[in-house]
Amino acid sequence: MFLIKNGNVLIGNKIEKLDILIENEIIKKIDKNISETICSNILNAQGKYIIPGGIDVHTHFNIDVGIVSADNFYTGTAAAAFGGTTCIVDHPGFGPKGCNLEYQINKYMKYAEDSNIDYSFHGVVQEVYEDIFSQMESLKKRGINSVKIYMTYAYKMTDDDVLKMFESAKKLDMVVCVHSEDDKGIEFLRKKFTKENKLAPICHAESRPDFIEGGSVYKLLSYAEITGFEKLYLVHISSKESMKIIEDFRKKGVKFFVESCPQYIFLTEEKYLEKNGLDFILSPPLRKKEDTKYIKDSLINKKIDVIATDHCSFTLEDKAKGKTDFKLCPNGIPGVEERVPLLFNEVINDRLSVEIFLKTVCENPAKIFGLFPKKGILTEGSDADIVIFEKKDAKIKNVHTAAKYSCYDNFPLSAVVDTVILRGNIIIKNNELIQKSSGKFIKRI
Numbered sequence: 001m002f003l004i005k006n007g008n009v010l011i012g013n014k015i016e017k018l019d020i021l022i023e024n025e026i027i028k029k030i031d032k033n034i035s036e037t038i039c040s041n042i043l044n045a046q047g048k049y050i051i052p053g054g055i056d057v058h059t060h061f062n063i064d065v066g067i068v069s070a071d072n073f074y075t076g077t078a079a080a081a082f083g084g085t086t087c088i089v090d091h092p093g094f095g096p097k098g099c100n101l102e103y104q105i106n107k108y109m110k111y112a113e114d115s116n117i118d119y120s121f122h123g124v125v126q127e128v129y130e131d132i133f134s135q136m137e138s139l140k141k142r143g144i145n146s147v148k149i150y151m152t153y154a155y156k157m158t159d160d161d162v163l164k165m166f167e168s169a170k171k172l173d174m175v176v177c178v179h180s181e182d183d184k185g186i187e188f189l190r191k192k193f194t195k196e197n198k199l200a201p202i203c204h205a206e207s208r209p210d211f212i213e214g215g216s217v218y219k220l221l222s223y224a225e226i227t228g229f230e231k232l233y234l235v236h237i238s239s240k241e242s243m244k245i246i247e248d249f250r251k252k253g254v255k256f257f258v259e260s261c262p263q264y265i266f267l268t269e270e271k272y273l274e275k276n277g278l279d280f281i282l283s284p285p286l287r288k289k290e291d292t293k294y295i296k297d298s299l300i301n302k303k304i305d306v307i308a309t310d311h312c313s314f315t316l317e318d319k320a321k322g323k324t325d326f327k328l329c330p331n332g333i334p335g336v337e338e339r340v341p342l343l344f345n346e347v348i349n350d351r352l353s354v355e356i357f358l359k360t361v362c363e364n365p366a367k368i369f370g371l372f373p374k375k376g377i378l379t380e381g382s383d384a385d386i387v388i389f390e391k392k393d394a395k396i397k398n399v400h401t402a403a404k405y406s407c408y409d410n411f412p413l414s415a416v417v418d419t420v421i422l423r424g425n426i427i428i429k430n431n432e433l434i435q436k437s438s439g440k441f442i443k444r445i
Helices: 073-082 101-114 132-141 159-172 183-195 201-206 210-227 240-251 269-273 289-300 316-322 339-348 354-368
Strands: 002-011 014-023 026-031 042-044 049-052 054-059 085-090 118-121 146-150 175-179 232-234 257-260 386-395 412-422 425-429
Touching: 002 354, 002 386, 014 049, 049 339, 049 354, 054 073, 054 339, 054 354, 073 085, 073 101, 073 412, 073 425, 085 412, 101 118, 101 132, 132 159, 146 159, 159 175, 159 210, 183 201, 183 210, 201 269, 210 232, 210 240, 240 289, 257 289, 289 354, 339 354, 339 386, 339 412
Parallel strands: 002 042, 002 049, 054 085, 085 118, 146 175, 175 232, 232 257
Antiparallel strands: 002 014, 014 026, 049 386, 386 412, 412 425
């Protein structure tokens, strides 16, 4: 038994001074003034802030894109834990041509055996075979209720593929996550820029303009509307263009989910003009100031359901491979450690409500992907996944990703992670990982 006393708990739409009693890895009771006589193991959180463990439903650990990512499941989940995330749902990379949905899941199950936090996976659909329904059904029986498809890259979906996926997922009550960028437009611009010798980092952003994303979003939402599919999940939405389309479809009553990421709130494409511009290359790319403002306003106005990270880290040496041609730079940036502190900082400084923070960082990811109420909320009977923040001025530095850099280096913070608890066990304390490889696979309903 373990008792946390006197913490300022973020719960619902407010911050309330409460105690939390933990027993057998779950929250047994949350109340005011729980007696200390029932428990000898007491953590005094006086003056500190308590939130549910963050849930990041968009990471890429151990991914091989021709270059292997810097973070494996051990280092990536360690970084996540240091940043107050206690559960991830990872997007596996592509497997060999012709493999079924189980192939990458089985491979990633082994990768994740030394995970420091709890985890699950999305299935990755490379080709829509005749038996795709039965393959998806098999995944769901294993406790994996979501798959991902891509509108670009090596295994991009055709229109027929998308429609078939939506119809299959609708019957199975599964979520389909989609990377929304128009492949033909990207291909045309990349070839054009190569001929014109436009190969600097800023050309990466110019080769994937907002309408490349927006056009794909429009098509996907149209297909969701005509099939009646209500569990389309649009990943890493980055632009005002896309959000305007999203707003129009919601006005029509079409149901779906929208994810964005901190990089589309706190960073702009001006980073590509800096000396280390390659370090910020990812897809979709960083956008213009008007886009970041619109994404942030959309978050504040409850138009975005989830803030995840799309953490896909590469070493600086690997990023530098694009120094003469942006196309040679591996796509992806780290961010799993910075997400929760960056957004909690907005709460502390009255720029984001408690309610929106909790919903987009913890609760909605859990609800959408079948983890709720086991995860994503501080309530009796839920897993005791708890993060304690200490209010003090600091800056983002010395992050724990194996990439060894942060895109948010020296960003100011008004609070820092003090303690992280996973299922009732302290795993982070005094900026040390004191309990390692304690994560486990979580079946999702």
